[in-house]
Amino acid sequence: MTPTRKIPYSIEVEQALLGAVFVGGEEAMLECCEACVCSTWFYNTRHQLVFEAMLALIGKGEPIDEITVGDKLKSTGNFEAVGGDATLLELSNAVDTSSHLPYYIESLRKTWLRRQLIEQGNRLIESAYDATKEPEESLGTIQNAVYALGESKAENHLSDGHDLARMAGMQADVMLKRKGEPMGLCTGLDDFDKMVGGLLPKKTYIFAARPGMGKSAIGITIARNLVVPRRGSAIPAGYLSLEMGSEELSMRLACNLSRVDYNMLKEGDLSPTKRTDFNQALTAIDRAPIYIDDSSSLTPLQVRAKVRSMKHRYGIKVIFIDYLTLMEPTDKKASREQQVADMSRQMKAMSKELEIPVAVMCQLGRDAQGRRPKQSDLRESGSIEQDADVIAFIHRDEEAEESESMRFGKRTLIIEKQRNGPVGDIPLTFLKPMSLFENYAREDGPVQEECAF
Ligand SMILES: Nc1ncnc2c1ncn2[C@@H]1O[C@H](COP(=O)(O)OP(=O)(O)OP(=O)(O)O)[C@@H](O)[C@H]1O
Incomplete structure (x- = not known):
């Protein structure tokens, strides 16, 4: 008999990440945005809602703390759904420092990626059984979905003056040659x-x-x-x-x-x-x-x-x-x-x-x-x-x-x-x-x- 397997997620990491944003404020949230963290990366629905509230606040350039996040959740009618003040308090006390945020982000991304792989694998099995679908069509859809997952790791697209000068110089060298x-x-x-x-x-x-x-x-x-x-x-x-x-x-x-x-x-x-x-x-x-x-x-x-x-x-x-x-x-x-x-x-x-x-x-x-x-x-x-x-x-x-x-x-x-x-x-x-x-x-x-x- 196949042992029951646990869906990959870590409540502790999710709490630590949100806690780090409470401690680090806007700067920590910007770090999350740069790493392309989305609310769907969280397994826990309450955590998804809290992160969405944080995203909405940073999008408007507003500060991020227990009060502002609580108000945002109230305005969207989600305050009770996340568990109210008790949850926000628990999250804001989850960590003392935001310095481990990059670790939490990477850990969150990996568990999300595992869940996505499981989901795509299940979809592949389902569509392989589905006689109304051409197997090539199913294969194409899954290949594209899996490729898109590979893209989820945020790459650094930022270039400073030093990078720009080097890139233009290299291109000019090639052209002249x-x-x-x-x-x-x-x-x-x-x-x-x-x-x-x-x-x-x-x-x-x-x-x-x-x-x-x-x-x-x-x-x-x-x-x-x-x-x-x-x-x-x-x-x-x-x-x-x-x-x-x-x-x-x-x-x-x-x-x-x-x-x-x-x-x-x-x-x-x-x-x-x-x-x-x-x-x-x-x-x-x-x-x-x-x-x-x-x-x-x-x-x-x-x-x-x-x-x-x-x-x-x-x-x-x-x-x-x-x-x-x-x-x-x-x-x-x-x-x-x-x-x-x-x-x-x-x-x-x-x-x-x-x-x-x-x-x-x-x-x-x-x-x-x-x-x-x-x-x-x-x-x-x-x-x-x-x-x-x-x-x-x-x-x-x-x-x-x-x-x-x-x-x-x-x-x-x-x-x-x-x-x-x-x-x-x-x-x-x-x-x-x-x-x-x-x-x-x-x-x-x-x-x-x-x-x-
Ligand atoms: N053996 C041939 N002798 C003379 N003309 C030919 C010959 N084979 C193709 N042509 C001409 O070449 C042109 C077709 O070329 P081609 O198939 O590359 O065009 P196309 O724009 O891709 O056409 P289509 O509308 O079929 O997609 C037509 O004008 C056709 O009359």
């Missing part, structure tokens, strides 16, 4: 890398376009440039393709890398040189650190769980999501705007959590047709505009539309938003049957025919 080379991962699209500085960790990049403008192609091109670079070492990349299956994607990748026209391949009309190029591309892809997941219906939480696992298993340094609104909404009853806002927020949170750049493809509605797109075209949710660090529209202007051929088109990458740099237009060449974007040949010269190696 790079001699104008982008700080982030090079996409291979030179003007984009110059304007945006490549893809940086913890940043979200939106590539948005109307249907058929080349969203997937730009994702494939950048991913390919990273995993099979022209120079330097390969950068492991993840690709979540909610739209296209991995078979189609593998062919696009091979055509992109070998510069083989897919239509010629389909017609069985490939020169021996091109056949060799294609085979070489297959060899390069075979060794490339690219990880594609083509699950088609994932919620934002499941996306995060998958990408987290890609990072842990394969060490990916960047993730591509093709495309945002194909995700399954977490809350099916919420408005579309709220659903998309949740997707966008989760992608931003993921870039911060995993410390990698997140490149998100985004579909624009038909009403953006026939004109230059603008930020408000990301209308399904204003939060995409807000959350993204860089927003780039893939646009085909009127002139380009007229000169477009079956194989070849000109596109403008409109950098519409950049938090830390200029905005502007970047011309690109789109080689359609190769799913390939490249730097625009300004001289209108012939399309380069050689492959990437």
